[in-house]
Structures are given as structure tokens and as C-alpha cells.
Amino acid sequence: MGETGDLVQGTLDMLILKTLARGTFHGYAIAEAIHESSDDVLRVEEGALYPALHRLELRGLLASEWGTSENNRRAKYYRLTAAGRKVLDAELAHWKRMVAAIGRVIQTA
């Protein structure tokens, strides 16, 4: 999935939620946003992205709606729900704790 490694499912979910915290996007835009924000390191393939989006929607963390895109094509737009926002905050906090902890272990080597 990524150029330099694979993202665990939960991490991809978190990145999707974080991207949608900035607005409503369709699937392609989400993939592009992740790709750009990560300075081209992370590339999300459709095979991973769309199942993740559908699963998040199933859990009520996202809501979707069909609309028309910039070039007049039919596209499905996703937005964050209130529940999604709460889960995002929890996951970000968890991630930061994990990263800090792992960082400490690495440094004491």
C-alpha cells in the first residue's frame, strides 16, 4: 500500500478520519490528500481505501452522499460524523502516546 511500508488497517482508518476532519471529500481526494500530506511517502490504493471507507461508514463514523464532482461526474462524498470526530480524537491521542513510548524505547538502546 505505501511505498516504504504497509499501513495497518487501524492507522489507515485514522488517516482517513483526520483527512475528513478538514472537510467533505470523495474517495480520490482523500487518497490524494494523504499522499500529499505525507510528502508522497504514503500511497493509498483503491483496494484498501474503499473497503476502509465503507467500514467506517458502517460504524457510523462517516456519512456519505452522492454528488457531482468538479468535472461534472457522479462521485460519492464522505464527511465526518460527530461520532467519527470523537473516535478520531481518541485515536490521535492513542497514537501520540504510542509514538512517544516507542520513541523512548528506541532512544534507550
Added chain:
Amino acid sequence: MLGETLRERLHAFWLRVKGLAKRRELDRDPGDELKFHASMREKKLTDSGLSAEEARYTASRGFGNVTLIRETVREVRGFPLLESVAQDVRYALRQLRRRPGFAVAAILTRVLAIGVTTAVFSLVDEALFRPLPYPHGDRLVTVGTYWPTMTSATPRLHSNLSPHLRPA
């Protein structure tokens, strides 16, 4: 995967129920979503200088996943187990309708088999497994005599010989 709460699970269940009704849409939607994705990718590639043909080829590489994604979506909506069972039942009914003779034979065989088995079991159940319909049925015994030299197993009742009691 992110942790799931009860609320999320209820929401998921509700969406699955709704998904049962909108099955056809849900089958079509992932294809449309992916087509859009591919078209956007194609556009980006042509913008960055690739020829139209190459762009379309590269963009449609992601298309191989359509079936996989459609299946994932189907798993996520509706009740895949139930739907799979329903599909098998429908198939079986179609096949039976096509060979009515075979259908009749198969059904009759099963009906007879089940009927006979049930009848025999009911009899056996009443006669042997349950206590006899007398008061204190479990205390009924047959009284008989044990002749060591006799080969027959049927006990006889004799008053001047010590009886061995056998439960009924």
C-alpha cells in the same frame, strides 16, 4: 482496527438491515465510485504529460479490484451469511423446477423416510422409553424363574421355586 463501541455496532446492524433493501444500489455503487476514481487518476496523468492511451491504461489498473471491493462492500452491508443461504435456496428451487420428476421422487423419499422414522420412534418412545401408564410404573417387575440349564430367555412363573425378580 479502531475499537468499536456498542453504539457503533448497533449502527452497523441498522445499516445492514437497510442494506438488505438497497441491494441493487449497493452492488452498483462501488463500480461507480471506482470508475470516478479511475477517471480522476486518468485526468491527473494526462495533465502531467502522459498520452491519453497510457493514462487510461495506468488508471484502469485499479479496476481489477472492482470485484474485490464490491465483495467487501457486500460483506459490510446486508447479512452475507443469510444472503448466501437464501441464494442457495433459490438455486435449489430453480433446479427442482427444471426436473419435476426428480423433485417428486426426492421429496417423496424424504417424506416417507421421515414419516416412518417418526412413527417408529413414537411407538418405541411410548412403549419402552417412558414409564408404563400405571401408578408407580417404575416399580413394576416381571417375576420369573432362572433355570440355569434352559436356553430360553423367557422367564416362567412357578410358585415353588425361588423367584428371581427382574424389573419390567
